[in-house]
Amino acid sequence: MSGTYLGMPSFPEAAKDAVHNVTLRANLRHATHTIRDKRARAVAELADWAQLREAGKQIKNRTLRHLDRYLEQLETAVTEAGGTVHWAADAEEANRIVADLVKATGEREVVKVKSMATQEIGLNEALEAEGISAYETDLAELIVQLGDDRPSHILVPAIHRNRGEIRDIFAEKMGSWGRPAPDGLSDTPTELAEAARLHLREKFLRAKVGISGANFMVAETGTLVVFESEGNGRMCLTLPETLISVVGIEKVVPSWRDLEVFLQTLPRSSTAERMNPYNSMWTGTVDADGPQTFHLVLLDNGRTDTLADEVGRQALRCIRCSACLNVCPVYERAGGHAYGSVYPGPIGAILSPQLRGIQSEIDASLPYASSLCGACYEVCPVAIDIPEVLVHLREKVADQGGKGHRLEKAAIKAAGWVLNHPAALAAGERVASRTRKLHPKKPPGAGAWTASRELPELPAESFRDWWKKNRT
Amino acid sequence: MSASRERILARVRAAVADAPEAPEPTRDYLTTHTPDDPAAILDLLHENLADYRAIVHRTTADELPLLLMRLLAERGSATVLVPPGLPPEWLSAADATRIHDRSVSTAQELDAVDSVVTGCALAIAETGTIVLDAGPGQGRRRITLIPDHHICVVRVPDQIVASVPQAMPRLDPTRPLTWISGPSATSDIELDRVEGVHGPRTLEVVLLRD
Ligand code: SF4
Numbered sequence: 001m002s003g004t005y006l007g008m009p010s011f012p013e014a015a016k017d018a019v020h021n022v023t024l025r026a027n028l029r030h031a032t033h034t035i036r037d038k039r040a041r042a043v044a045e046l047a048d049w050a051q052l053r054e055a056g057k058q059i060k061n062r063t064l065r066h067l068d069r070y071l072e073q074l075e076t077a078v079t080e081a082g083g084t085v086h087w088a089a090d091a092e093e094a095n096r097i098v099a100d101l102v103k104a105t106g107e108r109e110v111v112k113v114k115s116m117a118t119q120e121i122g123l124n125e126a127l128e129a130e131g132i133s134a135y136e137t138d139l140a141e142l143i144v145q146l147g148d149d150r151p152s153h154i155l156v157p158a159i160h161r162n163r164g165e166i167r168d169i170f171a172e173k174m175g176s177w178g179r180p181a182p183d184g185l186s187d188t189p190t191e192l193a194e195a196a197r198l199h200l201r202e203k204f205l206r207a208k209v210g211i212s213g214a215n216f217m218v219a220e221t222g223t224l225v226v227f228e229s230e231g232n233g234r235m236c237l238t239l240p241e242t243l244i245s246v247v248g249i250e251k252v253v254p255s256w257r258d259l260e261v262f263l264q265t266l267p268r269s270s271t272a273e274r275m276n277p278y279n280s281m282w283t284g285t286v287d288a289d290g291p292q293t294f295h296l297v298l299l300d301n302g303r304t305d306t307l308a309d310e311v312g313r314q315a316l317r318c319i320r321c322s323a324c325l326n327v328c329p330v331y332e333r334a335g336g337h338a339y340g341s342v343y344p345g346p347i348g349a350i351l352s353p354q355l356r357g358i359q360s361e362i363d364a365s366l367p368y369a370s371s372l373c374g375a376c377y378e379v380c381p382v383a384i385d386i387p388e389v390l391v392h393l394r395e396k397v398a399d400q401g402g403k404g405h406r407l408e409k410a411a412i413k414a415a416g417w418v419l420n421h422p423a424a425l426a427a428g429e430r431v432a433s434r435t436r437k438l439h440p441k442k443p444p445g446a447g448a449w450t451a452s453r454e455l456p457e458l459p460a461e462s463f464r465d466w467w468k469k470n471r472t
Numbered sequence: 473m474s475a476s477r478e479r480i481l482a483r484v485r486a487a488v489a490d491a492p493e494a495p496e497p498t499r500d501y502l503t504t505h506t507p508d509d510p511a512a513i514l515d516l517l518h519e520n521l522a523d524y525r526a527i528v529h530r531t532t533a534d535e536l537p538l539l540l541m542r543l544l545a546e547r548g549s550a551t552v553l554v555p556p557g558l559p560p561e562w563l564s565a566a567d568a569t570r571i572h573d574r575s576v577s578t579a580q581e582l583d584a585v586d587s588v589v590t591g592c593a594l595a596i597a598e599t600g601t602i603v604l605d606a607g608p609g610q611g612r613r614r615i616t617l618i619p620d621h622h623i624c625v626v627r628v629p630d631q632i633v634a635s636v637p638q639a640m641p642r643l644d645p646t647r648p649l650t651w652i653s654g655p656s657a658t659s660d661i662e663l664d665r666v667e668g669v670h671g672p673r674t675l676e677v678v679l680l681r682d
Pocket residue numbers: 269317318319320321322323324325347376379380381382383384
């Protein structure tokens with residue numbers, strides 16, 4: 001993945017710092033609790049949530065089972081609609097394809113709409129090395145980029161920054177990237193958003209090349225879909241002459257109709273809205289409307305390895321809603337940076353070690369960055385059994401002679417939470433043990449996890465109930 | 473065919489070779505969450521649009537020109553973008569200078585226009601969404617993006633559906649689609665919602681009874 005994260009300390013080490021950062025912890029706590037409460041209300045509006053979740057899971061499972069077929073179908077449809085499809089086996093190849101495409105336009109600047117795939121491959125840095133400036137246009141990404149920082153949350157990447165810090169970053173840094181912040185900029189969100197609007201509008205109006213990811217790609221029609229709120233996505237997707245979209249191969253869905261499921265579940269799970277302010281859907285190119293040149297770069301970068309793991313492949317169902325982050329007690333303590341990847345929180349703990357392999361210290365430690373409480377599974381709109389995959393990956397780490405048990409203790413301790421709340425950990429484990437259908441041949445949570453402990457009794461109350469009663 | 477294409481497809485095939493067959497998805501979710509009553513669906517659309525801070529008006533064909541005149545005048549809009557195919561009578565009373573979108577007009581030129589008036593492809597009540605598909609009266613995607621004020625006219629009841637599953641079969645994915653639910657907004661700064669970062673800061677929806 002991105003070179004940005006090379007040499008990251010393991011999760012326990014990284015989490016230790018975060019736990020001692022009072023601002024970070026307060027911001028995170030406020031954010032995760034606010035979003036999770038709103039999300040619960042948005043989900044409760046739909047009486048058929050369970051059915052939508054099951055349909056989402058099945059659509060994605062079917063996609064993954066026949067991924068070759070759907071990718072070929074997608075390629076044909078995009079090509080027929082006037083686009084060009086490229087295939088990239090890894091980050092390096094994807095970056096080279098994009099850099100060459102940008103250079104072929106003769107441009108040295110591109111505007112970008114937030115995309116996890118391009119962060120994953122470190123595209124901005126790769127373009128910079130080729131003398132191309134890539135401007136992030138999502139407000140939070142702008143804050144992160146100007147602050148020379150890294151994102152800490154999938155949905156609200158600058159959640160670790162408060163308004164005072166953002167004001168200072170804008171006042172200090174905007175000038176060196178383009179239009180400076182207005183004099184006397186205050187720290188009210190309205191004024192900060194206005195400063196971003198003015199700063200970025202200049203870039204949008206003159207940009208010739210836009211770069212995006214996509215939330216979904218429809219095999220049947222060749223349609224790409226981007227969900228967003230601010231309108232920066234629409235700017236990047238419609239104003240430039242050339243559009244380059246870099247998308248993970250798992251983002252395809254078979255049919256147009258399949259979108260009706262995710263159009264209902266993604267906004268509610270993610271921003272807790274009935275619908276996010278803007279969705280853009282485009283199919284190839286359209287005469288005189290939007291970019292006249294469209295390139296789609298299909299990215300593997302570890303996804304086919306993940307697909308080959310029969311337990312772990314379910315992580316590829318993820319639609320990046322970030323609901324699992326907001327309910328995770330470990331994420332709330334440790335913050336997104338501790339996960340050492342663009343994918344933080346529970347999904348990051350299972351996705352990064354699969355995409356990158358478990359050889360490095362950080363990747364070997366990630367499967368332990370969890371209390372296995374199961375809250376992430378409960379909220380996931382595509383029913384990814386994250387605890388099941390965590391346990392499975394712990395076994396793999398143990399099998400390669402990793403320091404599994406030590407890592408587990410260190411991770412939990414570093415998150416600074418369970419030490420004070422041993423009953424919570426126990427309750428979490430029990431729920432995890434009871435509700436997960438773990439490897440049927442072995443006892444629940446087998447391997448590294450249970451090697452040195454007794455299997456717990458069934459809990460008298462669920463973790464969620466315990467949490468509500470005991471969490472201050 | 474690129475080497476990576478073949479390599480990726482081969483890796484996919486190898487990865488799922490032993491995977492169990494995945495059935496067609498079960499679609500036992502609801503096609504609507506709203507009673508099949510046009511008045512209730514209209515009220516729900518109105519409520520959800522307003523909840524997302526769009527300004528909602530209801531009017532008739534006779535009163536539409538005066539309403540649009542008033543809305544543009546109240547904002548002091550001197551210029552209004554007119555997509556090709558917008559019924560000319562809609563703006564017959566408006567004082568603002570009409571600017572016709574041409575493919576040669578630059579983004580900077582559009583940036584100088586105060587307002588835009590469009591129709592839509594349909595509106596979705598349960599989510600408070602209007603969908604544009606670049607059809608007649610809507611124009612290119614960018615004309616509803618750059619001006620700071622967007623007035624969108626929805627024909628009642630023809631253009632209203634209750635739910636997302638009802639919307640999908642009525643939309644043509646080969647057209648560029650823009651789904652709009654309230655004005656542009658961000659919650660990136662301490663989760664305080666701020667309207668209008670880049671898209672129009674004001675969205676007015678006119679529900680036009682036949
Ligand atoms: S794992 Fe599930 S809950 Fe977490 S981000 Fe992905 S889809 Fe959302």
